[in-house]
Amino acid sequence: MSSSPDLAANVPAPSASLQAGLARSLLGLALRGAARLAKMLAVLLAIAIVNFLLIHLAPGDPATVLAGQSGAADPQFIAQLRHSFGLDRPLLVQLWLYLRHIAMLDLGTSYTQDRPVLGLILDRLPATLLLTGAAFAFALIAGIALGALAARRAGKATDTAVTILALAFYATPIFWVGLMLVLVFSVWLGWLPSFGMETVGAGYRGLDHWLDVGRYLILPALTLGLFYMAVYARLTRAAMVEVAGQDFIRTARAKGLTEGRILRRHILRNALLPVVTFAGIQAGQLIGGSVLVEAVFAWPGIGQLAFNALLARDYPVLLGVFLCTAAMVVVFNLATDLLYRLIDPRMAP
Amino acid sequence: MQDGITRRQALAAGGLAALGLMRVAEAEAAGIAPKRGGLLQSVITPEPPILILGVNQQAPTLEVGSKIYQGLLEFSETLEPKPLLAKSWEISADKTRYTFHLQPGVLWHDGEKFTADDVIFSIMQFNMTLAPRARAVFASIKSATAPDPMTVVLTLAQPFEPFLLMFDVTATPMMPKHIYDGTDYRTNPHNQTPIGTGPFQLDHWQRGSFIRLKRFEKYWKPGQPYLDGIVYRVIPDSQSRALALQTGQIALTSGNDIEPFDIPRFRAMPTLAIETKGWEMFSPLAWLELNNRVKPLDDVRVRQAISHAIDRKFIAERLWFGTAKPATSPIASTTRYHDPAAHLQDYDPKKAMALLDEAGLKPGAGGVRFTLRHLELPYGEVWTRLSEYIRAALGKIGIALTMESTDPGGWASRMSNWNYDTTINYLYQFGDPTLGVERSYVSSNIKKVVFTNTEGYSNPEVDALFAKARVAPDTASRRKDFYAVQKLLIEQVPVVWLIELTFPTIHKKTLHDVITLGTGVQGCFDDVFLA
Numbered sequence: 001m002s003s004s005p006d007l008a009a010n011v012p013a014p015s016a017s018l019q020a021g022l023a024r025s026l027l028g029l030a031l032r033g034a035a036r037l038a039k040m041l042a043v044l045l046a047i048a049i050v051n052f053l054l055i056h057l058a059p060g061d062p063a064t065v066l067a068g069q070s071g072a073a074d075p076q077f078i079a080q081l082r083h084s085f086g087l088d089r090p091l092l093v094q095l096w097l098y099l100r101h102i103a104m105l106d107l108g109t110s111y112t113q114d115r116p117v118l119g120l121i122l123d124r125l126p127a128t129l130l131l132t133g134a135a136f137a138f139a140l141i142a143g144i145a146l147g148a149l150a151a152r153r154a155g156k157a158t159d160t161a162v163t164i165l166a167l168a169f170y171a172t173p174i175f176w177v178g179l180m181l182v183l184v185f186s187v188w189l190g191w192l193p194s195f196g197m198e199t200v201g202a203g204y205r206g207l208d209h210w211l212d213v214g215r216y217l218i219l220p221a222l223t224l225g226l227f228y229m230a231v232y233a234r235l236t237r238a239a240m241v242e243v244a245g246q247d248f249i250r251t252a253r254a255k256g257l258t259e260g261r262i263l264r265r266h267i268l269r270n271a272l273l274p275v276v277t278f279a280g281i282q283a284g285q286l287i288g289g290s291v292l293v294e295a296v297f298a299w300p301g302i303g304q305l306a307f308n309a310l311l312a313r314d315y316p317v318l319l320g321v322f323l324c325t326a327a328m329v330v331v332f333n334l335a336t337d338l339l340y341r342l343i344d345p346r347m348a349p
Numbered sequence: 350m351q352d353g354i355t356r357r358q359a360l361a362a363g364g365l366a367a368l369g370l371m372r373v374a375e376a377e378a379a380g381i382a383p384k385r386g387g388l389l390q391s392v393i394t395p396e397p398p399i400l401i402l403g404v405n406q407q408a409p410t411l412e413v414g415s416k417i418y419q420g421l422l423e424f425s426e427t428l429e430p431k432p433l434l435a436k437s438w439e440i441s442a443d444k445t446r447y448t449f450h451l452q453p454g455v456l457w458h459d460g461e462k463f464t465a466d467d468v469i470f471s472i473m474q475f476n477m478t479l480a481p482r483a484r485a486v487f488a489s490i491k492s493a494t495a496p497d498p499m500t501v502v503l504t505l506a507q508p509f510e511p512f513l514l515m516f517d518v519t520a521t522p523m524m525p526k527h528i529y530d531g532t533d534y535r536t537n538p539h540n541q542t543p544i545g546t547g548p549f550q551l552d553h554w555q556r557g558s559f560i561r562l563k564r565f566e567k568y569w570k571p572g573q574p575y576l577d578g579i580v581y582r583v584i585p586d587s588q589s590r591a592l593a594l595q596t597g598q599i600a601l602t603s604g605n606d607i608e609p610f611d612i613p614r615f616r617a618m619p620t621l622a623i624e625t626k627g628w629e630m631f632s633p634l635a636w637l638e639l640n641n642r643v644k645p646l647d648d649v650r651v652r653q654a655i656s657h658a659i660d661r662k663f664i665a666e667r668l669w670f671g672t673a674k675p676a677t678s679p680i681a682s683t684t685r686y687h688d689p690a691a692h693l694q695d696y697d698p699k700k701a702m703a704l705l706d707e708a709g710l711k712p713g714a715g716g717v718r719f720t721l722r723h724l725e726l727p728y729g730e731v732w733t734r735l736s737e738y739i740r741a742a743l744g745k746i747g748i749a750l751t752m753e754s755t756d757p758g759g760w761a762s763r764m765s766n767w768n769y770d771t772t773i774n775y776l777y778q779f780g781d782p783t784l785g786v787e788r789s790y791v792s793s794n795i796k797k798v799v800f801t802n803t804e805g806y807s808n809p810e811v812d813a814l815f816a817k818a819r820v821a822p823d824t825a826s827r828r829k830d831f832y833a834v835q836k837l838l839i840e841q842v843p844v845v846w847l848i849e850l851t852f853p854t855i856h857k858k859t860l861h862d863v864i865t866l867g868t869g870v871q872g873c874f875d876d877v878f879l880a
Contacts, residue, residue: 018355059755060762061473064799066405073798074481085534110407112398114540169603181586187596194596195589200390201558274520298584300557307585308395 040330047326048102051319060089062111062313085111102323108316110309117320120305125324126196128301132290134217136227140279142225143232147182148268150233151240162233178223179294186220192219195298201219220297224290227345230281232275239271273344280336284329369580383577387879389860391601392590393560393581400543400551400604401558403479404535408604411519413581415871416562417458418545420518421449421468422773424867426629428685428780430513431866433873434463434523435501449501455569457525458550459541465495470526472503473712479534482779486515498627508822511685512780517630518778519871527602532692548574548875558583568875576877587611587729594621596792600695600857600879607855609731612670615855622858625672626835627869632681632785633852635673635775637845639737641805643677643770646720650708652842656694657701657747659739662686665848674854675689678845679838683867684778691796693839701746710747719745724763724772725754732773735847764799775850776800780867787815790843806843 061079067073081086086097101108109119150162169177186194197216198204204212243249244267252262291303302321309317397410402418430438436448455463473493474482492504505512515521523546528539543551546569549562563578581597582667584590593599593609594619607615615621637645637655646652661675668810673681678691710718723740727733733754740750750771755763763769788794792807811834818830854870856863859879866872 054444057594058756058759060760062758064765065758066407067765067799073800074484074794075798076484077481078798110398114404114536120556127557182589182592187592194598195584196582196591197558200582248709268685295585298558298581298582298586298589300555304583308398311395311757312398315396316802331874 018325024186027335028346036334040334043098043330044326049095049321052098053320053324054133055318056091056094058313060313062315063087065311065313066112077140092247097148098289098319105301107320107323110317112312113314113317117316121302121320121324124300124302126293127299128145128290130213130234131217131220131224131293131299131301132285134221135223135228135290137278138221138225138230138280139228140275143229144236144268144272144275145235146229146233148240149262150237151244151271152263154237154241154244155327159237163237166230166237167234169226170234172174172221175292175296176225177226178198178219178293181219181223182296194219195302220293220299223297224293229279235274235278236268236271239274240267243267243270268298270308273340276336276339280332280339283335352378366513368472376614381577381880383861383876383878384880385754385878386577387575387877389576389877390599391579391581391603392584392593392599392606394590394604394606395585396557396583397560399540400554402518403476403524404540404542405483406480406519411559411785411871412563412603415494415518415547415868416544416549416551416579416874417543417547417551418522418524419516419547419873421451421516421658422781423872424514424517424630426558426865426867427516428629428633428818428867430516433517433518438513446512447512449503449504451499452569455546456567457527458565459525459527459528463496463500463523463525463546466498467523467526467850468501469495470530470559471524472521473535474650475529478523480521481516481679481736482522482671482784486784487514498646508818509783509820510822510824511734511783514630514780514784518869518873519630519869524772533658535777537560539735547873549576549579549873551778551787552578557600557800559648562863563783574873574875576874581873591615594855597857597878598858601854601863601870602715602856603854603877604852605729607853608729609669609672609853611622612672612735612853618860621855624856624864625806627854627864627866628851629683629867630780630871631868632683632780633775633777633850634676634679635735635773635847635850637847638677638772638774639844640767640770640803641807642767643721643845644734645708645710646721648708649841650704651710654701654746655743655748656702656842657704657847658748659742659845659847661693661847662695662696664735664738665736668731668738669848669850675848676834676848679846680782680788680831680835681778681849684786685781686828688832688835690833691835693840694842698746705746712747716747717799720749720751721770723750723752724760724769725752726773726775727754727756727760735773739771753789761799763802765797767797768803773847774803774844782834783815783819787819790838804844806841808841808843809839810835811841 024095027227027338053065063078066081067078086094098108107121108117110120146162146166147309150159182194185192193216198209198213249262249266252266290299290301291307293299294303295307306321308319309321363367368448370775393413395409397405397413399409400410400414400417401406402410402414402702419434420453422430423433425431432452434455436452437450440446440447449468449687451463451465451468466844473490474488480736489506489509491506495868496500496502519768521827528544529537547572548565548568549842550565552561554560557812560581561578564574564576568574571730579616582593584593587608590599590602590606594607594615596604616623637659639652641647665673665675677693678688680687705718712718714829723736725736736752743750764772764774775784777787786847787804788800790806791802791812793803793812795807814830814834814837818827818834819832821827854864861878861880862876865876
């Protein structure tokens with residue numbers, strides 16, 4: 001079923017033509033890869049240009065913000081700042097310089113913090129990836145498990161319970177969930193810390209450090225993950241119920257396969273495609289999707305960096321974060337496509 | 350994780366703190382002896398971009414930076430100068446020569462000696478280049494000399510009575526010449542590792558998470574500071590900050606950390622003290638800014654009517670929950686030369702409507718006389734509530750406001766371009782009307798820059814009074830001029846003054862001597878202790 005007709009036709013052919021065929025298909029693969037890469041870069045370039053222009057369209061610039069926040073200013077102060085930020089040049093010149101710099105992987109220097117933007121982003125990236133990664137894993141595992149459970153007991157009490165739970169988390173605003181979790185687990189029960197990423201000044205090392213971080217991670221990761229968990233649970237349940245009613249499942253059952261094997265190999269695998277699609281979308285948001293949760297839980301991630309940069313009109317930082325987020329989305333789209341083929345070989349072109 | 354206090358020590362400190370709590374009342378009566386040790390957990394909002402004073406003068410930068418850097422002087426709650434890096438000073442009889450004698454034995458955090466060269470560099474170069482406030486005043490310094498390494502003599506072109514107020518750390522921090530001389534101050538690589546003379550030095554800054562300061566062991570006051578260190582946590586959400594204070598994870602909040610509507614619940618907590626002192630140097634005065642160029646706001650009767658329509662007591666008590674005071678004058682009551690007899694238009698909507706009628710602005714359809722745009726101040730929820738109150742209050746006398754919201758960058762930009770009808774604004778007064786009040790009303794300062802005379806008010810009489818008071822050498826004649834200008838401005842209503850802000854400082858009662866200066870939490874904290 002999976003071997004293509006021309007490959008089958010190639011089998012009895014002489015070895016020279018086999019090599020030529022192989023070379024041709026390798027070349028085709030390389031070409032397709034190059035085309036794909038070029039497309040990705042073009043998308044990134046377009047995003048960079050649009051970001052740049054959009055940011056400069058907003059009224060106000062970093063110099064006026066700084067003047068506004070320092071409580072006193074004179075025209076010389078503002079001119080000084082604009083000049084040192086290079087904002088006194090024509091916009092197109094600024095755009096050209098910006099593109100030239102990012103082509104050399106130089107994201108510039110923060111206006112307000114006077115540090116390289118790449119360093120600022122890399123400083124914050126691990127915290128965000130830890131948070132969003134944990135939330136992602138939690139959402140995926142718990143969501144699929146709950147969905148599978150509900151599908152297996154379709155129509156029974158367990159199914160109803162899971163469906164209601166999923167609906168509740170799907171419909172509840174994320175910050176409200178966060179505040180409630182804090183209220184229950186930090187204020188009433190006192191089990192978990194309500195903000196930050198580690199116990200400052202505790203001096204933990206090695207495993208103790210990670211356990212400490214883990215305690216701080218639970219509430220924000222739950223808050224961020226519950227919504228997606230609900231989505232995955234609903235998707236998995238719906239897809240599994242649909243697949244379970246199809247003919248090939250009846251065939252599998254008639255062959256005498258065990259229910260567990262049917263569930264894992266035949267139903268779940270076929271039902272996973274919509275879940276993977278959605279997971280691909282969520283994964284693309286791993287960097288940018290946690291601004292709110294980071295703010296509520298004082299999690300020192302990239303969301304906070306972007307938010308502060310936005311308020312301060314720190315263009316290089318903001319553009320840097322945007323670009324990284326965009327790159328992440330593009331990469332995860334590619335990864336999702338590859339994963340499709342792994343799960344369902346029919347998807348191969 | 351970094352070195353520091355172990356968990357056990359932290360727990361022990363917590364236990365001690367609880368003990369201290371019980372004996373606080375009796376101990377306070379007996380006068381508690383300062384105790385060495387302890388880590389102060391505080392919060393900073395928003396996170397400062399950099400800690401170098403002068404390069405950045407935002408409030409959070411000042412709050413942290415004032416522990417690292419120091420000025421020549423500091424100022425009491427009545428704005429009297431107190432010695433700091435200058436142990437004494439003299440002023441010549443003609444009020445133009447200032448001689449500062451420096452504190453001996455002061456070291457920078459990198460071990461270098463602090464000398465008169467640093468002082469002259471800080472005044473004449475560093476702050477002169479970077480800080481608009483310093484530039485405006487120090488431009489009139491005729492000469493700055495150091496007869497010996499411990500003495501600085503500054504000679505002014507003409508007398509300037511508020512001159513000493515410029516030597517607080519918040520106006521003119523002392524910066525190390527050996528690090529900054531001949532470099533671009535804004536991009537100096539040492540900007541990531543501040544070097545000051547203050548009681549605390551930067552230990553570790555985990556961006557987005559916390560700034561930790563540790564005791565500078567070679568601080569020039571023997572035995573001080575008492576605290577081992579200070580941790581400033583970065584908590585962006587105001588409800589999370591309130592929670593941290595409530596659960597005791599934070600021992601000190603200040604400024605805008607806690608929203609005014611949360612204050613009543615903290616007043617009820619016996620373990621916490623709430624102070625509104627410590628803002629005398631800044632005396633932030635909030636007003637409804639009226640663009641005097643926009644019709645009909647160019648009519649003084651309309652401006653007076655708006656002033657009559659607003660119930661300032663309501664704002665102070667119901668929006669700020671008693672942490673603000675109704676304004677009575679363009680010069681705040683804690684600023685020098687405030688006229689205690691001054692008072693603004695009474696709350697009297699009937700009179701307001703009569704004034705509008707007199708100005709020929711009769712109510713049209715739906716009782717609306719005219720419509721104005723109102724730009725909200727994007728600095729937190731309480732300001733939005735204030736704008737909503739003003740819309741309601743002005744609605745009652747037939748002035749309709751269309752609300753417009755923006756972010757800090759957009760607000761500053763629109764102010765700079767005079768692109769607004771009405772907005773809320775608040776400005777620091779810096780202790781003296783010449784330093785912090787004059788700039789908002791004199792016509793020479795009508796500029797396309799935020800925090801100038803953006804409302805475009807122009808009155809030669811006002812200009813003359815401020816100009817006279819600026820150079821008058823003695824307090825008596827300055828007082829006369831300032832009292833006159835207050836009377837004139839109150840009658841003219843260039844802007845509608847609303848409230849004097851006093852941002853509450855909330856701290857655990859186990860934390861002592863927090864507010865001892867007119868600069869409050871922007872003091873150096875070398876005498877703060879936990880007991």
